Amino acid sequence: MNDKLRLGVNIDHVATIRNARGGIHPDPIHAAKLAEKAGADGITAHLREDRRHISDSDVGRLMEAIDTPLNLEIAATAEMLQIALRHKPNAACIVPEKREERTTEGGLDVAGGATSLQPVISQLKDAGIRVSLFIEPDQRQLDAAAELGADIVELHTGRYCDVIGAARDEELKRIAEAAIYTHQLGMECHAGHGLTFDTVMPVAAIPEVVELNIGHFLIGEAIFSGLESSIQRMRALMDKARADAPGAKPA
Numbered sequence: 506m507n508d509k510l511r512l513g514v515n516i517d518h519v520a521t522i523r524n525a526r527g528g529i530h531p532d533p534i535h536a537a538k539l540a541e542k543a544g545a546d547g548i549t550a551h552l553r554e555d556r557r558h559i560s561d562s563d564v565g566r567l568m569e570a571i572d573t574p575l576n577l578e579i580a581a582t583a584e585m586l587q588i589a590l591r592h593k594p595n596a597a598c599i600v601p602e603k604r605e606e607r608t609t610e611g612g613l614d615v616a617g618g619a620t621s622l623q624p625v626i627s628q629l630k631d632a633g634i635r636v637s638l639f640i641e642p643d644q645r646q647l648d649a650a651a652e653l654g655a656d657i658v659e660l661h662t663g664r665y666c667d668v669i670g671a672a673r674d675e676e677l678k679r680i681a682e683a684a685i686y687t688h689q690l691g692m693e694c695h696a697g698h699g700l701t702f703d704t705v706m707p708v709a710a711i712p713e714v715v716e717l718n719i720g721h722f723l724i725g726e727a728i729f730s731g732l733e734s735s736i737q738r739m740r741a742l743m744d745k746a747r748a749d750a751p752g753a754k755p756a
């Protein structure tokens with residue numbers, strides 16, 4: 506459990522900048538290749554219904570270009586299911602999606618939406634795609650995810666990043682407890698959303714968490730220090746947190 510923590514780099518916002526002007530620059534696939542060189546263990550991309558950043562052709566180009574696993578974030582719609590089945594990424598992370606939101610707000614209501622999620626999850630799994638569900642650190646949602654046969658849950662760290670002081674400590678405790686419970690239920694535990702250099706270490710120190718998915722901060726920081734440097738620094742902080750965590754194996 507204390508083995509090296511994987512870093513999935515989300516390259517959506519390279520595409521956001523590209524799309525601000527149209528055209529082909531900057532290319533998110535170029536960013537994905539650089540991310541791999543800098544130490545990313547996987548690439549994450551969210552194909553949204555409104556295609557505000559990643560496009561359909563980006564998904565195909567990523568599948569061809571990258572050497573690490575692609576984690577494709579999608580809403581549980583018939584259209585997105587067909588796209589995932591066509592490209593067969595390593596994993597599909599099902600997220601809630603609202604057209605008017607700026608980013609993914611809150612986790613998926615797995616407990617309340619089990620009937621509509623079940624066929625999507627089954628078809629993805631039948632195609633050999635690992636299924637991840639993006640949820641709040643909440644026992645009821647975790648039970649429902651396990652019930653539906655999810656391989657992975659990704660715990661939403663947005664609230665943890667948004668609050669400060671005692672509220673952040675409380676939220677971290679919720680995430681740590683949810684990570685232990687995820688592991689007990691036999692699912693792989695990932696975490697992400699809103700993580701920065703300042704917030705990543707306590708989450709990285711949770712031994713049951715095996716992957717963090719980080720995007721917006723890394724792409725923003727790349728403006729100042731370059732993409733490889735921002736990823737390398739994040740990677741170093743994650744590794745340090747892991748090495749210093751109680752019960753860590755000696756290197």
Ligand code: PXP
Nearest residue numbers: 609639697698699718719720721
């Ligand atoms: N994980 C999931 C499921 C997400 O939807 C996102 C945002 O697209 C992230 C991780 C990464 O969040 P951020 O861009 O804030 O690092």
